[in-house]
């Protein structure tokens with residue numbers, strides 16, 4: 185189990201991670217979500233001992249990773265796919281890693297097959313596409329057959345086939361009982377990948393729950409209404425207690441009132457309707473709304 189407790193990391197005047205606490209359970213894929221600059225990479229690098237916390241702890245099975253004697257055989261991590269030395273071949277990169285962790289060459293061959301790089305293993309990493317580098321990073325994480333796996337933005341640069349493959353791989357790894365934590369700044373990437381979510385913004389925890397719980401809480405029902413007399417309908421709806429916003433294309437988005445009640449109200453007030461469509465906001469919209477206040481940079485304005 186991964187446990188982050190009251191973790192704070194400051195870089196000079198910037199607080200990258202701010203009193204963050206969450207746990208990640210084995211046997212299920214957990215999505216670590218947050219907008220750009222939320223503190224995901226910082227948290228992951230503290231977890232693998234590459235960076236020291238200012239305060240608090242980040243442990244794996246109760247032990248800080250830096251003091252764990254089994255290295256890659258305990259935790260596999262893909263932090264930056266561009267890390268691998270461009271002048272080395274994919275195979276040599278993995279062989280060097282394997283050697284420093286007491287692992288044999290046969291394991292290198294296995295993981296190269298597993299990630300689909302066996303045919304290009306003799307090519308220099310510098311000539312790999314970003315997607316191939318991601319696969320190589322995933323191979324490196326899998327090398328020690330570890331029970332705990334951390335992946336920072338692993339879907340970056342993968343084509344749709346690659347995304348499907350990597351999703352299946354994560355599910356399989358979790359199914360085998362491993363702890364699998366995957367960071368992303370896109371809810372759409374996690375929607376079909378993760379069971380649990382840890383959502384952060386500006387270094388702080390926003391949600392730690394199942395994706396289903398997050399969806400139930402964050403997906404808001406509304407009704408899209410079109411009418412030739414939006415002024416009259418807006419006034420009638422507001423008077424009846426609904427929340428109305430006018431969309432860019434002139435349609436009204438109505439919350440807190442059902443489509444049936446809106447139709448009845450319009451009929452009673454002799455206001456014609458041209459459209460009445462119930463909808464539920466997408467998970468991406470729910471994520472944007474929940475993290476909206478914490479986005480570091482908004483169009484042209486630093487927060």
Ligand SMILES: Nc1ncnc2c1ncn2[C@@H]1O[C@H](COP(=O)(O)OP(=O)(O)OP(=O)(O)O)[C@@H](O)[C@H]1O
Pocket residue numbers: 195198199200201218219220221222223224225226227368369480
């Ligand atoms: N070495 C560093 N020195 C100074 N500031 C840093 C350093 N590393 C990260 N930060 C700052 O800490 C904050 C969190 O950054 P971090 O990379 O952890 O976020 P992230 O959620 O991984 O973002 P992204 O999705 O863009 O990768 C940002 O404001 C970033 O500028």
